[in-house]
Amino acid sequence: MTDKAIGAEIGARIKALRLRRNYTQQHLADATAVSLNVIKGLEAGRGKLSSLIAVLRELEALDGLEQFIPIPEISPLQLARQQGKRRQRASGSRGKKETMETSEW
Amino acid sequence: MTDKAIGAEIGARIKALRLRRNYTQQHLADATAVSLNVIKGLEAGRGKLSSLIAVLRELEALDGLEQFIPIPEISPLQLARQQGKRRQRASGSRGKKETMETSEW
């Protein structure tokens, strides 16, 4: 699935949520204080993250958005190694380039 | 929780996902073909929806994004009334302004 397709799918779902509430694009625009054009754009898969958040709030779908990115838990191994200190930056030069993937757990 | 706070939270989670994989912002930028500045912006809660999608793909977190907006099911009542035809537009003038909320199910 391409990026564009995913954007379109998100737009379609926003529209479905709106229609489910029988909201007008104009009503959503007024309620969220963004312009009508932005609503149209979002339903077409374009737009800013901030606009998306505003619209999802009005559609009461924000809980889903907050859960869409899981909070990564600290690897027990790492936790043991560094005594609870979380990484603030990616590892430098000599750190393996193989990105360690999902291993190391 | 304000819109800004939610944006910041999303940015923080993206960063956490990236660090969990030990990716560099630069590495992410190269892999997604967006600029380093965009990565910084996203981790700060700003940016376009398309950028977010590209980054989440690289972080293999797209499945979450596709599920974040539920596919609204058709109200059985509506389905009965209109013989399966889904609404394509919101209801007009004399349709109650009270937006029918989540009732009518």
Added chain:
DNA sequence: ACATAACAGCCTTAAAAAGGTATACAAAAG
């Protein structure tokens, strides 16, 4: 402790989104 690389912040230019307005079409209401 030192050197290095990751990252934040700021700048400039180009591109895209947002805000606004006007027209055109079609779904829905009467």
Added chain:
DNA sequence: CTTTTGTATACCTTTTTAAGGCTGTTATGT
């Protein structure tokens, strides 16, 4: 069928983001 009105499309102006580069700070590996 007729009218109403929600939505799409197009255009213009303003604002924000993207791209690329440069500097200062600091976590991190050695």
